[in-house]
Amino acid sequence: MAKVVIFGVQDFAQLGNFYLRHDSPHEVVAFSVHEKYMPEGRSFEGLPVVPFERVEETYAPSEYSFFAPMSHRRMNRLRESVYREIKGKGYGLVSYVSSRATVLPGVEIGDNCFILEDNTVQPFVRVGDNVVLWSGNHIGHHSVIRDHVLFTSHVVLSGHCTVEPYCFFGVNAAVRDRALIAEGTLVAMGAVVTRDTEPWGVYKGNPAKKSEVLSKDLDF
Numbered sequence: 108m109a110k111v112v113i114f115g116v117q118d119f120a121q122l123g124n125f126y127l128r129h130d131s132p133h134e135v136v137a138f139s140v141h142e143k144y145m146p147e148g149r150s151f152e153g154l155p156v157v158p159f160e161r162v163e164e165t166y167a168p169s170e171y172s173f174f175a176p177m178s179h180r181r182m183n184r185l186r187e188s189v190y191r192e193i194k195g196k197g198y199g200l201v202s203y204v205s206s207r208a209t210v211l212p213g214v215e216i217g218d219n220c221f222i223l224e225d226n227t228v229q230p231f232v233r234v235g236d237n238v239v240l241w242s243g244n245h246i247g248h249h250s251v252i253r254d255h256v257l258f259t260s261h262v263v264l265s266g267h268c269t270v271e272p273y274c275f276f277g278v279n280a281a282v283r284d285r286a287l288i289a290e291g292t293l294v295a296m297g298a299v300v301t302r303d304t305e306p307w308g309v310y311k312g313n314p315a316k317k318s319e320v321l322s323k324d325l326d327f
Contacts, residue, residue: 108132109201112139112166114159114175114189116151123176123203123221124152130206137166139173159192168197175200176221176239182291182307182322183237183255183273190219190237190255208240217254229266247284259296271306275322293322 111133113120120138127133138151142158149156157165173193177186193200200219204210207224214228217236225243228234232246235254240246244258247266255272258264262276265284274288277296282288286300291307294300299313309318309325 108134109172109199110134110136110166110170111172111174111201112137112157112162114139114173114193115177116140116144116146116156119176119178119221121152123174124154126203126205126221126223127174127201131201131203133172133174133201135174136171139166163196168199171198173198173200173219174203175219175237176203179239179257179275179327182275182293182325182327183257186237187255187273235272262294275327291322293325293327 113123113135116138124135127135137154138156139159139162142160146156175189202216202218202220204222205224208222208226210228211230213230215233219237220234222240223242226240228246229248231249233251235252237255238252239257241258241260243260244262246264249266250264250268252270253272256270256274258276259278261279263281265282267285268282270288271290273291276294279297280294282300287303289304289306292304293309295311298310298315300310301314304310307321307323309320309322311318
């Protein structure tokens with residue numbers, strides 16, 4: 108059990124609070140955002156909101172942990188930036204794994220992961236730090252998901268795949284076995300990836316084809 112400060116005051120933070128309160132041993136004690144984003148009243152969900160720049164003055168890293176359940180903005184790089192800021196202040200970060208997810212014994216899961224209900228994570232999978240698996244995904248055996256990745260819902264990642272950092276998977280995407288999903292790949296909704304991808308590529312269709320635009324250039 109940890110006493111937890113959640114980063115953010117928007118939907119993902121509200122959901123993080125809900126899941127930790129109803130389905131974890133952790134106690135959420137406060138929220139935190141950068142000073143310029145402080146809400147009126149300095150409260151959210153009935154709890155105090157403290158400026159991140161001074162959060163350690165009230166919630167010391169030796170006594171409290173953080174959780175930063177943020178979205179995919181800038182291909183997960185915004186979430187990475189906040190994650191590194193939190194680590195830089197000396198905080199540990201908790202992960203949330205739903206009690207309604209099927210995570211087989213021996214699966215490795217890093218910190219600040221947000222794994223929701225109805226995910227199936229098969230044996231010998233490794234999940235890095237700061238990964239979001241929204242509801243209903245299938246993560247195939249012997250696959251590796253590296254840091255700062257987001258799966259939406261109902262994505263099928265077949266066995267022995269490797270997903271490099273900063274990737275994003277749209278709803279109902281599918282990836283064949285042993286595929287290498289390169290850094291920053293955006294797999295669009297319903298796309299079917301049948302071969303290795305290229306860094307920062309955007310892949311659409313069935314079979315998926317690479318777009319002319321780069322994912323890191325999208326306002327996404």
